[in-house]
Amino acid sequence: MIKRTVQECKSYDAPGHFKMTASRIIGKEETGAEKFWMGLSHFLPGGGADYAYEDSPTEKTYFVLEGEVTIYTKDKAEKIVLKKNDSIFIGPNEGRSLINETNMPASMLVIVNY
Numbered sequence: 232m233i234k235r236t237v238q239e240c241k242s243y244d245a246p247g248h249f250k251m252t253a254s255r256i257i258g259k260e261e262t263g264a265e266k267f268w269m270g271l272s273h274f275l276p277g278g279g280a281d282y283a284y285e286d287s288p289t290e291k292t293y294f295v296l297e298g299e300v301t302i303y304t305k306d307k308a309e310k311i312v313l314k315k316n317d318s319i320f321i322g323p324n325e326g327r328s329l330i331n332e333t334n335m336p337a338s339m340l341v342i343v344n345y
């Protein structure tokens with residue numbers, strides 16, 4: 232077993248993301264986990280992620296801890312609002328964009344397989 236504290240987590244720049252901070256909690260470097268990594272993302276109002284991952288083979292799960300984030304499919308064809316304690320599974324090769332459309336910060340766990 233490997234315990235990690237928030238103080239041990241280092242921030243990193245997530246490509247295509249804006250007005251947010253991200254830190255990896257669990258992963259190969261941090262704990263030796265080989266099947267998935269888990270991070271914590273904090274989005275300021277207006278913060279989010281550009282449309283991406285349409286050709287990504289990884290599975291992703293988002294779990295909102297605080298606030299609200301809105302997920303959009305390609306060309307904003309579908310809008311999915313996630314509030315506190317809501318989650319979403321994004322399958323392999325599924326694209327998405329994400330935005331915090333509120334005036335309050337939002338925090339979410341991000342779990343992605345390798």
